[in-house]
């Protein structure tokens with residue numbers, strides 16, 4: 260009944276969401292532990308009136324105008340989405356026909372794999388560089404129709420500098436470069452000015468992380484008008500609800516609230532990285548609202564499951580090169596304390612085995628699976644076997 264490629268593809272599986280009433284500490288999907296600005300609630304209540312009988316403005320004018328004022332970008336260069344996931348979906352739909360090439364780092368945000376599979380696009384998955392650096396030169400060499408740089412990258416939190424991204428944009432010579440800045444408010448710099456200088460650059464932002472609005476579904480796309488015009492053709496007519504438009508505009512109007520929360524989260528991130536390192540983890544410096552805690556070569560599945568039994572959700576990516584890592588979202592100080600308390604006894608035996616010179620069991624098979632998967636992604640579409648489901652972000 261369906262296209263063969265759809266029947267064969269693995270579905271995107273989002274991170275676990277607790278059932279109503281279930282008390283779990285949620286450090287698995289990089290949400291913000293602090294609530295959104297009170298102005299957001301007031302705006303939603305106001306929007307939930309008689310006007311709900313009318314369709315919302317198709318271009319989400321109130322939100323786009325607020326973004327234009329705040330970021331100093333003309334409104335013709337801004338497109339609002341139902342979360343940045345919708346904007347990514349529009350981008351893949353508008354750019355990639357069957358067999359066209361899309362390039363991105365491996366590992367990165369796994370939704371890109373799903374969107375590529377829907378389009379039957381060819382994926383050039385480029386391994387991260389030393390220290391998990393963004394592999395920009397290798398991405399450039401792919402000369403793909405669409406190159407995506409998740410910056411900071413998930414799940415490792417590494418950041419490419421705007422000057423490096425500018426070199427990539429220039430080198431791609433008219434081919435599209437999308438910079439997914441879902442986490443950039445937690446980073447030391449961003450690449451938004453590039454959209455004014457390069458007609459092939461697209462910057463995507465999410466309100467789900469720094470603005471604490473994951474439940475509202477709001478994202479923004481910045482690009483030059485000819486790019487926006489093409490994306491508009493594949494957009495749902497009324498893609499944001501009236502509530503989402505008002506909520507997003509109110510969040511932008513109270514930018515101080517967001518910055519205050521981001522500052523708190525960055526401070527907790529610094530303390531948590533230090534504490535994890537003291538416990539014996541390797542923690543690459545993160546520019547996002549999550550950290551990667553690694554014990555190189557040791558499969559962390561059992562540790563993630565142990566935390567789950569103790570009521571704490573973190574992310575483990577069993578089929579990735581990061582099978583030996585936990586991705587931990589930054590929570591409140593109390594949530595992080597609970598995490599460290601639960602983690603300590605789970606990790607002690609692992610570190611003791613390593614100190615005795617043993618490496619533990621069942622480590623290489625996961626890695627072998629990972630390499631097989633990377634190879635499968637790189638095979639031409641015609642030879643591909645359907646990948647096993649990969650949990651999403």
Ligand SMILES: Cc1ncc(COP(=O)(O)O)c(C=O)c1O
Pocket residue numbers: 288289341342343344345368409413439441464465466467473476477478652
């Ligand atoms: C890198 C990246 N891009 C985009 C998104 C999607 O964000 P949104 O909630 O705005 O759809 C996520 C969500 O986790 C993400 O990790």
